[in-house]
Amino acid sequence: MNVLIVGAGGQIGTELVPHLQKIYGEDNIIAADLRPEVVSRLSGGSRAIMLDALDMKAYTEVVKENKINRIYNLVALLSATGEKNPLLAWNINMGALLNSLEIAKEFNCSVFTPSSIGAFGKDTPHVKTPQDTVMRPNTMYGVCKVSGELLSDYYYSRYGVDTRSVRFPGIISNGCLPGGGTTDYAVEVFYEVLKSGEYTCPIPENTYMDMLYMPDALNACTQLMDADPSKLVHRNSFNVTAMSFSPKELFSSIEKRVNGAKFKYEIDPVKDQISSSWPDSLDDSCAREEWGWKPVWDMESMVDDMLTAIAAKLK
Numbered sequence: 355m356n357v358l359i360v361g362a363g364g365q366i367g368t369e370l371v372p373h374l375q376k377i378y379g380e381d382n383i384i385a386a387d388l389r390p391e392v393v394s395r396l397s398g399g400s401r402a403i404m405l406d407a408l409d410m411k412a413y414t415e416v417v418k419e420n421k422i423n424r425i426y427n428l429v430a431l432l433s434a435t436g437e438k439n440p441l442l443a444w445n446i447n448m449g450a451l452l453n454s455l456e457i458a459k460e461f462n463c464s465v466f467t468p469s470s471i472g473a474f475g476k477d478t479p480h481v482k483t484p485q486d487t488v489m490r491p492n493t494m495y496g497v498c499k500v501s502g503e504l505l506s507d508y509y510y511s512r513y514g515v516d517t518r519s520v521r522f523p524g525i526i527s528n529g530c531l532p533g534g535g536t537t538d539y540a541v542e543v544f545y546e547v548l549k550s551g552e553y554t555c556p557i558p559e560n561t562y563m564d565m566l567y568m569p570d571a572l573n574a575c576t577q578l579m580d581a582d583p584s585k586l587v588h589r590n591s592f593n594v595t596a597m598s599f600s601p602k603e604l605f606s607s608i609e610k611r612v613n614g615a616k617f618k619y620e621i622d623p624v625k626d627q628i629s630s631s632w633p634d635s636l637d638d639s640c641a642r643e644e645w646g647w648k649p650v651w652d653m654e655s656m657v658d659d660m661l662t663a664i665a666a667k668l669k
């Protein structure tokens with residue numbers, strides 16, 4: 355297995371690189387990112403290279419030279435950033451995906467491109483959102499995610515490219531901060547509370563969104579790609595979730611462990627609109643049935659682990 359991760363320096367890639375190294379061996383993983391400072395951070399123990407996934411020629415060379423047969427395409431602007439510059443979000447998110455699919459077709463690679471709860475919109479049923487349902491997102495990020503799911507399925511049925519993906523909810527982690535997402539509050543709060551004892555939340559206290567702790571997210575990335583293809587009824591993309599909570603519920607769990615922690619709300623209208631258009635909870639039974647998805651972290655165990663890890667990091 356020769357694996358290339360493009361957009362490897364983001365929240366998911368930073369932890370997916372070592373996870374893949376453990377499974378497939380260090381020498382078989384190439385981590386690529388556009389930013390030189392990120393490439394030097396990644397290169398500790400891995401083969402890290404500078405690559406702009408929008409540069410088709412350079413991207414093709416890397417795949418050809420290294421005999422890549424699996425691509426994790428993690429290049430994306432997230433939802434809130436996407437609303438600041440929708441055209442840029444479209445160009446980056448779709449440009450990287452189309453290049454990945456075309457290259458995969460030519461060099462016979464499998465491709466994983468995360469989709470998101472952002473693929474749903476205000477007309478989607480919000481509780482236990484089904485696998486197959488209304489998908490009319492209200493953000494450019496979501497428009498890209500739905501288009502990406504359709505394109506990935508198209509490349510599978512038309513050209514036989516082995517495309518698979520999941521609709522990630524908010525991912526909580528302590529490796530690298532997310533940036534520009536609507537679910538970021540659920541990561542930021544841990545740093546702020548441990549640094550200053552306070553956190554000001556941009557999302558209304560009773561807005562529910564699905565979340566995953568990073569170890570479960572990483573397992574989703576590898577388990578789905580290694581799954582028996584004859585069992586897959588769906589491909590792009592599977593609902594996956596491990597927990598659904600509101601800011602109020604998360605903060606009360608943190609308060610129990612951090613004496614005197616204080617929480618305030620200053621609602622960001624863009625994030626408010628986005629978060630209220632997304633599901634409150636997903637039905638992930640298709641992922642469970644078709645490839646054995648089974649998350650292990652719930653909110654309480656995640657909060658314990660995040661507080662320990664971030665306290666150690668801040669020291």
Ligand code: SER
Nearest residue numbers: 432433470535536537
């Ligand atoms: N975490 C992403 C965001 O908030 C959702 O996929 O934009």
